Amino acid sequence: MNVLFLTLSSMESVSERGIYTDLVRELAYRGVHMYVVTPREKRKNLPTELVREDYIYLLKVKTGNITKTNLIEKGLSTLSIERQYLQAIQEHFGNIEFDLVMYSTPPITFEKVVRYFKGHHQSKTYLLLKDIFPQNAVDIELMQKGGLMWRYFRNKEKKLYELSDHIGCMSPANVDYIARYNNIDKKKLEIFPNCIDPINRIVRKTKHSHLLEKYQIPQHSTLFIYGGNLGKPQGINFLLEVAAHFDAGHLIIVGSGTEYEKVRAALKVLNNPNVTLLPYLPKEEYDQLLQITDVGLIFLDNRFTIPNFPSRVLSYMEYSLPILAATDRQTDLKDVLIESNSGFWCESGDLESFMMYAARLAMNKRLREEMGGNGRLYLEQHYDVRKAADILLKHLLAGVR
Structure with missing residues (x-):
């Protein structure tokens, strides 16, 4: 089984600990071939690179800066990621048939990449919903509801939900919210909580550190x-x-x-x-x-x-x-x-x-x-x-x- 995982979470190595790297390693441990696409931001001054670790292929795609930068640069870089990811995937994974395409929000701008594989490979699709955008930006007054930018991203959001065969939500309240404010078949929705591979329980150390x-x-x-x-x-x-x-x-x-x-x-x-x-x-x-x-x-x-x-x-x-x-x-x-x-x-x-x-x-x-x-x-x-x-x-x- 081949799974393509698209994320904006930066991974230099799948041995790192985190909700995505832990999941990738666990699936690979169970025999799934994992193809992970992750950003390598411009500030690192490094090229696109493919690294293999057993069942895991890690494709680090050179992108613009999407973290620790101003909102304008972050926005422009995020909008470019669809094209950059699709080009890199076609170049490095062009001969792979993916059984499942898995992707996390943010961002909601993977829609064209997901549509490509759903159309050309008949891949099944799974959204890991980690935030609800653009409404979260509206809530804290970073975006105006009804404005041009809001309409663009809201349209992207709806298309991504429509393309997704399943949507994994972090909690029951997330399931309820998505069902209430979107025209979605409720059978698509399920609870998919943030998870990690817990370290062994530790004995609390003294404060003399x-x-x-x-x-x-x-x-x-x-x-x-x-x-x-x-x-x-x-x-x-x-x-x-x-x-x-x-x-x-x-x-x-x-x-x-x-x-x-x-x-x-x-x-x-x-x-x-x-x-x-x-x-x-x-x-x-x-x-x-x-x-x-x-x-x-x-x-x-x-x-x-x-x-x-x-x-x-x-x-x-x-x-x-x-x-x-x-x-x-x-x-x-x-x-x-x-x-x-x-x-x-x-x-x-x-x-x-x-x-x-x-x-x-x-x-x-x-x-x-x-x-x-x-x-x-x-x-x-x-x-x-x-x-x-x-x-x-x-x-x-x-x-x-």
């Missing part, structure tokens, strides 16, 4: 960590409000994104000694940091009307960290935290509730350990990559009917 010394983080505080994108979807203004008042322990913010400089400049003015900002870290070092922190944080803008489900949750659960999430009301992440008893939720903007929960977690080590353990168990039961592979193989073996 070279990382704490390296970044001048106090060893004897309760350590709260936010790791991930620092962009408009995260509701940066509330994150900064939290940073201004944070005194429950020590807050570590790790990441990059369009709002990083805004965060850096604001924290310099606030000068709160209980907050440390770190730029993007290599995953190995970031994982080492997760081993010695105490609480994982999630931030999302409260204006969202779409039910986001941040993949960052999985990292926290993997390292048995309790979670404190401040998000919009639409996400069913809050339901997962309640069901699993793995953390607390409040609406983004509710500073009083956030600080109350932070204080509870800071003062009660037993509560942190209990919630962290519950989260790890929930991860193993619901978000193990083997479950995701089972879903795809079921469709592959059934001809994706």
